[in-house]
Amino acid sequence: MEGHRIDRRLMKDAADFQKRHLIFEYHNVSHVLDALGSGVMYGRMEGIGEQEEKLLHTSLLLHEIGMIYGREGHEEMSACVAAFVLPHYCYSESEIREVCRVIRSSQDPANPGDLLEKLFLDADIDNLGRPDFWIRAESVRKEEHAKQGLDWLLHLKGLLSNHKYYTGSAGRLRSAGLKKNLHALDDVIEEYQRLYVFYS
Numbered sequence: 001m002e003g004h005r006i007d008r009r010l011m012k013d014a015a016d017f018q019k020r021h022l023i024f025e026y027h028n029v030s031h032v033l034d035a036l037g038s039g040v041m042y043g044r045m046e047g048i049g050e051q052e053e054k055l056l057h058t059s060l061l062l063h064e065i066g067m068i069y070g071r072e073g074h075e076e077m078s079a080c081v082a083a084f085v086l087p088h089y090c091y092s093e094s095e096i097r098e099v100c101r102v103i104r105s106s107q108d109p110a111n112p113g114d115l116l117e118k119l120f121l122d123a124d125i126d127n128l129g130r131p132d133f134w135i136r137a138e139s140v141r142k143e144e145h146a147k148q149g150l151d152w153l154l155h156l157k158g159l160l161s162n163h164k165y166y167t168g169s170a171g172r173l174r175s176a177g178l179k180k181n182l183h184a185l186d187d188v189i190e191e192y193q194r195l196y197v198f199y200s
C-alpha cells in the first residue's frame with residue numbers, strides 16, 4: 001500500500017503474517033490492505049498531520065489481527081497484539097496507547113470520539129458505498145455461513161440504511177454510491193418477494 005506512514009519492516013512483517021494466518025473469506029489481508037488504502041486517502045482528504053497518519057495507518061494495519069484468536073472480542077485482542085508487537089518496531093508508549101485506543105473504537109456500538117477514530121471507522125467499511133460492495137457482502141455471507149435469501153438481503157438493507165459516515169470526506173465521496181447500492185438492493189428484494197409469491 002503506497003503512501004502509508006508505517007515502518008517498512010512492520011508493514012512487511014504484518015502483511016506476511018496476516019497473509020498466512022488471517023485467512024477468512026472477508027476478514028483477510030485483502031480487507032486489511034483495502035481499509036488501509038481508504039485510511040491513507042481519507043487522512044489526506046481531511047488534512048491530518050504525519051504523526052496522526054502514522055497512528056491511523058498502523059491501527060488499520062493491525063485492526064483485524066485478533067481475529068486469528070476468534071471473532072468474539074477480536075478488537076480487544078487486536079489491541080493486545082498491537083501493544084505486544086509495536087515496541088519491537090520502536091513505537092513509543094504514547095503511540096501504542098493511541099493505536100490501541102483507535103483499534104478499540106471499532107467495538108460495537110461504534111461511537112467515535114475524535115477525528116482519528118472517525119477516519120478509522122470510515123476506512124474500515126468504505127466498501128458499503130462502492131461498486132464492489134456486492135462482492136464484499138458475499139464474502140461476509142460466506143464467512144458467517146449465512147444462508148442466501150430474503151433474510152440475508154434484509155440484513156444487508158438494514159446495514160446500508162443505518163450506515164452513517166463520520167467524516168465529511170467519506171460522506172461526500174461515498175453517499176451517492178451508498179444510495180445507489182441501497183436502491184439496487186431494494187430492487188433485488190422486490191423481485192425476490194415477487195418471485196416468492198409467484199412460486200408459492
Ligand SMILES: [Fe+2]
Binds near residue numbers: 031035063064124
Ligand atoms: Fe475491518
